[in-house]
Amino acid sequence: MKFWFVGAGAIGSYIGGSLAAAGHDVTFSEQPDAAAAIAAQGLVLTRDGQPQTVRNFRIFGSTAEVLDAGPYDVAVVALKSFDTPAFLDSLIATGRELPAMLSLQNGVANEPLLASRLGADKVLSGTVTTAVGKPGMGQVVEEKRRGVGIATTHPLAASLLAALNDASLNGIGYPDAAAMKWSKLLTNLTGNATSAILDEPVGALFADPRSYRIELAVLRECLAVMAALGLRPTDLPGTPVRALALGTKLPRFIAQPALAKALGGGRGDKMPSFHIDLRSGRGQTEVRFLNGAVAEAGAAHGVPTPVNRLLTDTLEALSSGQLPLDTYRHNPDALLAQL
Numbered sequence: 001m002k003f004w005f006v007g008a009g010a011i012g013s014y015i016g017g018s019l020a021a022a023g024h025d026v027t028f029s030e031q032p033d034a035a036a037a038i039a040a041q042g043l044v045l046t047r048d049g050q051p052q053t054v055r056n057f058r059i060f061g062s063t064a065e066v067l068d069a070g071p072y073d074v075a076v077v078a079l080k081s082f083d084t085p086a087f088l089d090s091l092i093a094t095g096r097e098l099p100a101m102l103s104l105q106n107g108v109a110n111e112p113l114l115a116s117r118l119g120a121d122k123v124l125s126g127t128v129t130t131a132v133g134k135p136g137m138g139q140v141v142e143e144k145r146r147g148v149g150i151a152t153t154h155p156l157a158a159s160l161l162a163a164l165n166d167a168s169l170n171g172i173g174y175p176d177a178a179a180m181k182w183s184k185l186l187t188n189l190t191g192n193a194t195s196a197i198l199d200e201p202v203g204a205l206f207a208d209p210r211s212y213r214i215e216l217a218v219l220r221e222c223l224a225v226m227a228a229l230g231l232r233p234t235d236l237p238g239t240p241v242r243a244l245a246l247g248t249k250l251p252r253f254i255a256q257p258a259l260a261k262a263l264g265g266g267r268g269d270k271m272p273s274f275h276i277d278l279r280s281g282r283g284q285t286e287v288r289f290l291n292g293a294v295a296e297a298g299a300a301h302g303v304p305t306p307v308n309r310l311l312t313d314t315l316e317a318l319s320s321g322q323l324p325l326d327t328y329r330h331n332p333d334a335l336l337a338q339l
Contacts, residue, residue, distance in 0.1 A: 001073040001156075001163050003027065004066055004099065006087065008038055008059065010134035011078040011104055015148070015169065017045040017140060020057040022167035027069060032061030038138040046141040047168075063090060072099040074124070074156060077114070081107045081289040088117050100156055104128050104148070106188050107289035108181045108297075124160070125151035125177040127184040129239045130169075133270075145170065147237025149184070151177035172237050183234040183241045185290060186222050190244070191215060193291050193311040196274035197318065199329045206260035210332040212252070214339070215259075217307040219248045222294045228301040278319055287315045310338055 002025040005016040012028065020026040020043070030038065042055040060066045075098070079087055084105070091098060102124040103110045115123045129146035147170030150157050157173060164171030174180040191202030194214055198205070205211040223245055226233065233245040247255045277285040292312040298305035314335070317323040328335045 001025070001159055002071070003163075004029065004070070004072040004075040006075055006077045007079055008034065008043075008138070009078060010132045010140055011128050012076065013043055013134065013138070013140040014045070014130070014132045014142060015076065015078070015104070015128070015164075016057065017043040017054045018047070018167040018169055019163060021045060021052065021054045023056075024163055024167065026057040027066060027072070028057060028059040029063055029066045030059060030061065034137060035059045035061040041138050044139045046139075047145075048142070063094060067094060067096045070099070071097070074102050074160065075099045076102045076104060077110070078104045078128075081105055081110055081286050082284055084110050084113055088114065092117060098122065100124060100154070102126050102150075102160065106184065106286060108178070108185055108293050109289055111177070111181070121154075124154045124156060125181055127180060127236060129184070129187075129237045144238075146239055147172055149174050149180050149236050151175075151180055153177055170237050174234065176231070176234070178229070179231045179234045180236065182222075182226050182229070182231050183236055185293065186219065186226070186233060186241060186244065187236070187239060188290050189218050189222055189294070189308075192272040192274045193287050193315050194218070194335075195272045196278045196285065196287075197311065197314055197328050197335060198332055199275070199279075199325075202272060203260055206256060208332060209252075209256070210336060212256050212259075214307060214311075214332065214335065216248055216255075217339075218291070218294075218311065219244070221298065221303070221305040221308050223248060224303050225294050225297045225301065225305065228303050229297065274315060278315065278325070282319075283321075284319050285315060287312050287319075291315075307339060314338070 005012040005028045008028045008030045016026045039059050042053040045054050100122050101114050104126045111123050111125050127149045131143040133141040133143050152173040152175050161171040191205050233241045235241050247259050274285045291308040295305045295309040
């Protein structure tokens with residue numbers, strides 16, 4: 001297969017670099033300066049603790065150049081969800097024939113948006129559970145290999161899974177795209193918004209009975225929305241989502257220490273994405289595509305989701321500067337008071 005990776009961020013560089021290292025035809029698009037730097041130095045891909053420099057790929061600084069070098073079997077989209085509309089606008093404006101799009105993005109809104117603009121036959125659903133770090137431009141580190149989920153409802157799914165597994169990426173097929181994406185959303189919710197708002201690591205959130213109450217409510221609301229949608233939690237590659245869902249039903253003295261260890265212990269000092277985005281001052285996070293998606297779906301199906309709604313509104317206010325960053329810092333009681 002011929003792959004076009006939209007962006008050379010952590011996920012795109014990891015998946016694309018691994019495919020290129022295995023001999024597949026890979027092209028990246030990236031901002032011009034970054035594209036020139038990566039073209040000169042190659043991608044430094046670290047897997048199983050072993051770094052290797054990958055050079056057998058193409059990278060261009062504009063969409064027009066990428067399309068000129070096509071055609072492609074699939075374009076892999078791993079952008080932040082808030083960047084998807086602008087990407088689509090620029091893509092459609094070219095007036096060119098476009099390949100099928102595989103979304104590896106978090107949240108549940110990207111595939112419907114892509115389908116509305118390109119047609120449902122052009123869209124594949126996927127999710128990445130492998131933990132990946134990006135210490136610098138053109139550098140990517142596999143922190144914990146889990147795998148890549150691909151919905152098997154598209155004709156290209158079998159070929160795509162074969163390519164992923166040829167590159168030892170542990171591709172696994174899922175017949176229910178919605179259950180796969182909502183199960184990944186459930187895992188993305190754990191400790192994410194609350195960590196950013198309270199400026200606390202995930203382990204501390206699940207260890208503190210006060211913030212644990214908030215985390216438990218976040219997950220229970222998501223599970224209630226999934227039930228209203230007719231979706232069951234589905235285990236993802238290397239990720240026991242059903243056990244996480246079960247943990248929300250167990251007595252606190254059993255579930256809390258187990259969740260604190262499972263969700264916080266393996267992260268070390270690494271903070272969740274919302275915390276990183278908020279503290280970097282970029283002005284926005286993906287909270288409206290994660291906690292916000294739970295709140296919107298809950299409103300549409302008559303499921304109360306006050307905690308996810310509050311976390312969405314609070315984090316957006318902190319990101320935009322409407323609230324000072326230290327409003328709830330290390331103060332779960334203040335956040336609980338709002339609930």
